[in-house]
Amino acid sequence: MSKDATYKVTYFPGKGGGEILRLVLSAKGLKFEDVRLPREEWMKVKAADGPGCPPTKQLPSLTVNENGKETVLAQSGACARFLAMKFGFFGSSPEEMVIVDEAYETAMDVQRELFKIVFQQDQGEKAKLTEEFKTVSLKRLEDYVKNRSDTYGQDGYLVGKSTTLADLQLYNVIDQTIDRLGADVFAPYPELKKHMEKVKSDPKIAKWTKEMPPPQF
Numbered sequence: 642m643s644k645d646a647t648y649k650v651t652y653f654p655g656k657g658g659g660e661i662l663r664l665v666l667s668a669k670g671l672k673f674e675d676v677r678l679p680r681e682e683w684m685k686v687k688a689a690d691g692p693g694c695p696p697t698k699q700l701p702s703l704t705v706n707e708n709g710k711e712t713v714l715a716q717s718g719a720c721a722r723f724l725a726m727k728f729g730f731f732g733s734s735p736e737e738m739v740i741v742d743e744a745y746e747t748a749m750d751v752q753r754e755l756f757k758i759v760f761q762q763d764q765g766e767k768a769k770l771t772e773e774f775k776t777v778s779l780k781r782l783e784d785y786v787k788n789r790s791d792t793y794g795q796d797g798y799l800v801g802k803s804t805t806l807a808d809l810q811l812y813n814v815i816d817q818t819i820d821r822l823g824a825d826v827f828a829p830y831p832e833l834k835k836h837m838e839k840v841k842s843d844p845k846i847a848k849w850t851k852e853m854p855p856p857q858f
């Protein structure tokens with residue numbers, strides 16, 4: 642990695658799918674360009690399909706400038722893994738890496754379920770999905786975190802003895818759940834609460850949570 646690589650995260654003015662990239666860069670302590678496009682501006686970028694437009698024509702995107710070359714990457718998972726590999730947040734053996742990746746996907750499943758609730762217009766269906774989410778999805782996540790941190794983690798980390806993408810993505814989904822459903826939903830889940838506190842206690846993450854622009858949705 643060249644010393645002068647620079648990074649730009651482009652997303653909408655909320656956490657959503659862009660936040661994991663902001664978290665990984667913040668956990669490394671890197672300054673990055675944090676572009677938050679209002680939807681109308683994004684529609685213009687997409688219609689123009691110019692050099693800065695991601696190849697999938699969806700956000701988030703990660704723009705990397707390294708050795709004089711600019712690359713625009715898409716797909717939040719691919720971008721998050723790329724940054725995690727570069728910065729040493731992806732485990733130190735294939736056996737650790739697969740658990741980091743497993744945790745990432747497990748957290749993503751919960752995030753998708755959360756956003757099904759958020760976008761559900763039918764109030765009856767929304768209440769039903771919320772109940773299932775609180776009793777089934779979060780319970781599954783609680784059991785998962787206990788299993789993996791007991792087996793693979795040390796000192797409160799999910800895998801190994803330092804921060805990985807697994808910790809950051811679990812934190813991200815818990816944090817976004819609190820934003821949408823409130824902190825009380827975690828009352829029955831001590832492992833998730835403990836994990837959240839562990840990640841938040843990292844000074845670089847604490848700095849980011851303090852300095853980030855307030856999400857607009």
Ligand SMILES: N[C@@H](CCC(=O)N[C@@H](CS)C(=O)NCC(=O)O)C(=O)O
Pocket residue numbers: 657658687698699700701715716717718
């Ligand atoms: N699998 C993609 C999904 C990307 C995606 O669905 N992006 C949505 C916002 S979360 C988007 O760009 N919507 C606006 C559009 O399609 O124009 C990822 O994880 O990055």
